[in-house]
Amino acid sequence: MAFTLFAPAAPVLAQFEPARQTVTSEVPSAISVTVYRDPNRNGDSGMSLNYLGGYALITEQRTVTLPAGEIDLRFEGVAGGIIPQSAIVTGLPDGVIEKNRDAALLSPSALLNGYLGRGVSIRRIDAATGETREFNAQIRTDANGGVVVQTAEGFEALQCTGLNETIVYPAIPEGLSATPTLSVKSRVAMPTRATVTLSYLATGFDWQANYVADVSADGQTLNLFSWVTLANGDETSFVDAQTQTVAGQPNKARDNIQRPSGGSIVLRCWPEATTSDIMVKDFERARDQSRFSGRTMPAPMAAMESMSDMVMVTGARKMEAKQEDLGDLKLYRVPVPVTVASQSQKQVAMFEKIAVPFVQIYESQIWSDSYQESTPLSTTLRLQNKKSDGLGLALPAGKLVAFKSVNGARLLLGEGGLDDKAIGEEVEVTIGESPLVRYQLESTGKADTQSESVKDMRLVLTNASRSAAQVEIKIDHRDDEKLRKVSQRLGRKSGKDFWTVTVPANSERALTYQVIRK
Numbered sequence: 001m002a003f004t005l006f007a008p009a010a011p012v013l014a015q016f017e018p019a020r021q022t023v024t025s026e027v028p029s030a031i032s033v034t035v036y037r038d039p040n041r042n043g044d045s046g047m048s049l050n051y052l053g054g055y056a057l058i059t060e061q062r063t064v065t066l067p068a069g070e071i072d073l074r075f076e077g078v079a080g081g082i083i084p085q086s087a088i089v090t091g092l093p094d095g096v097i098e099k100n101r102d103a104a105l106l107s108p109s110a111l112l113n114g115y116l117g118r119g120v121s122i123r124r125i126d127a128a129t130g131e132t133r134e135f136n137a138q139i140r141t142d143a144n145g146g147v148v149v150q151t152a153e154g155f156e157a158l159q160c161t162g163l164n165e166t167i168v169y170p171a172i173p174e175g176l177s178a179t180p181t182l183s184v185k186s187r188v189a190m191p192t193r194a195t196v197t198l199s200y201l202a203t204g205f206d207w208q209a210n211y212v213a214d215v216s217a218d219g220q221t222l223n224l225f226s227w228v229t230l231a232n233g234d235e236t237s238f239v240d241a242q243t244q245t246v247a248g249q250p251n252k253a254r255d256n257i258q259r260p261s262g263g264s265i266v267l268r269c270w271p272e273a274t275t276s277d278i279m280v281k282d283f284e285r286a287r288d289q290s291r292f293s294g295r296t297m298p299a300p301m302a303a304m305e306s307m308s309d310m311v312m313v314t315g316a317r318k319m320e321a322k323q324e325d326l327g328d329l330k331l332y333r334v335p336v337p338v339t340v341a342s343q344s345q346k347q348v349a350m351f352e353k354i355a356v357p358f359v360q361i362y363e364s365q366i367w368s369d370s371y372q373e374s375t376p377l378s379t380t381l382r383l384q385n386k387k388s389d390g391l392g393l394a395l396p397a398g399k400l401v402a403f404k405s406v407n408g409a410r411l412l413l414g415e416g417g418l419d420d421k422a423i424g425e426e427v428e429v430t431i432g433e434s435p436l437v438r439y440q441l442e443s444t445g446k447a448d449t450q451s452e453s454v455k456d457m458r459l460v461l462t463n464a465s466r467s468a469a470q471v472e473i474k475i476d477h478r479d480d481e482k483l484r485k486v487s488q489r490l491g492r493k494s495g496k497d498f499w500t501v502t503v504p505a506n507s508e509r510a511l512t513y514q515v516i517r518k
């Protein structure tokens with residue numbers, strides 16, 4: 001019998017690609033936060049603490065230990081409002097393949113959705129007896145439309161028994177991050193330890209200048225103290241950060257930012273014979289109130305609603321922000337590292353100027369031929385931003401509060417706002433209205449002809465205070481109108497006629513003129 005021997009085939013070696021490794025960076029060793037103002041806000045409006053429309057440039061240095069091969073490098077603890085497309089990572093030995101913002105944040109709803117169709121435990125406490133019972137269940141619906149669980153006894157809606165109950169999860173689902181995270185992919189030729197720099201823009205920040213003016217007893221000079229006030233509406237704090245603010249309006253387009261998953265759980269109960277909702281309850285509401293539901297338009301936060309009570313002041317040691325040029329913009333650098341805490345404000349002294357001369361004027365703008373009954377004039381503080389007048393430095397936009405001491409008591413005169421002012425510009429801040437200095441405009445006659453209409457007008461200024469008042473009235477008129485037979489000479493300012501006059505105490509002054517319309 002013949003036998004045929006077959007040589008065994010050579011073994012085929014399976015080709016396996018090396019598994020991608022996940023590396024989490026260490027906490028930042030150095031942080032820089034540069035805050036830019038809301039580009040759509042002027043100095044008069046002030047910051048909106050419920051929605052901070054500015055942004056920040058954040059730069060972090062982190063040390064990472066990198067194995068050889070393809071890696072996912074995770075930067076945990078970045079700003080929740082990070083604009084992923086703005087992120088730049090340098091210092092990796094072989095560069096970046098791609099970058100992603102991990103939008104799946106750990107939250108009550110994300111945790112529940114991660115266990116949809118999977119097993120959990122329900123812990124239920126009887127309020128009457130105090131007895132605790134724990135049993136297995138499976139989650140059958142997501143967090144948006146009422147939570148239904150399946151147990152050995154059937155289906156039921158969570159927290160509809162009237163008993164204290166909660167879900168116990170065996171672990172955190174894969175892919176959920178407890179803090180905002182940016183991940184990048186890279187290939188590393190050989191193991192190394194590197195210091196990498198991460199820079200990115202983030203929404204949810206803003207800043208403004210705050211000025212405090214103390215008017216002297218004679219009303220001729222004031223002491224001006226200024227703060228840099230910056231606000232962080234993000235859930236991330238930046239500890240011991242080198243902090244700067246930028247004054248001006250750099251061009252920046254609107255950013256489309258992916259909303260992170262997460263939020264509260266909506267629970268509904270359906271009693272027998274009806275499908276009406278009788279209870280809507282937030283799960284773990286206390287923990288969830290301080291989170292944003294998204295970054296494109298942050299929701300109001302409980303902590304931010306009373307942010308004015310949470311201002312941290314840095315200035316007791318005469319520390320002042322230093323002004324520097326940044327192209328056509330101005331940069332204000334805090335000289336020492338400070339913590340930019342989440343959902344809070346921080347104030348740092350900017351400058352202090354003593355005995356700055358100013359003029360208090362009363363002003364208004366009127367239409368030349370419109371009747372106006374007795375109306376209070378606006379009270380405005382006018383300063384010259386010149387070194388010879390005690391200033392002579394760029395003044396960023398912000399709010400000003402004016403005080404004056406009367407019989408030893410420091411009293412509020414009013415508050416107003418100013419836009420960015422360059423060196424040499426005139427600064428005017430309207431702080432309120434005067435009930436004692438008023439104006440009234442009336443018509444004293446009218447004559448019409450075939451070619452023109454003539455209206456006689458009389459403007460009366462009254463001063464019921466105990467000191468003289470310097471008044472300026474801008475007179476506006478239509479293009480087809482002209483002013484004639486003006487009883488006093490008018491000046492020109494900002495393209496308009498204006499009347500400036502000093503009204504003595506407890507006195508009045510009048511201006512008469514004709515308005516001719518052809």
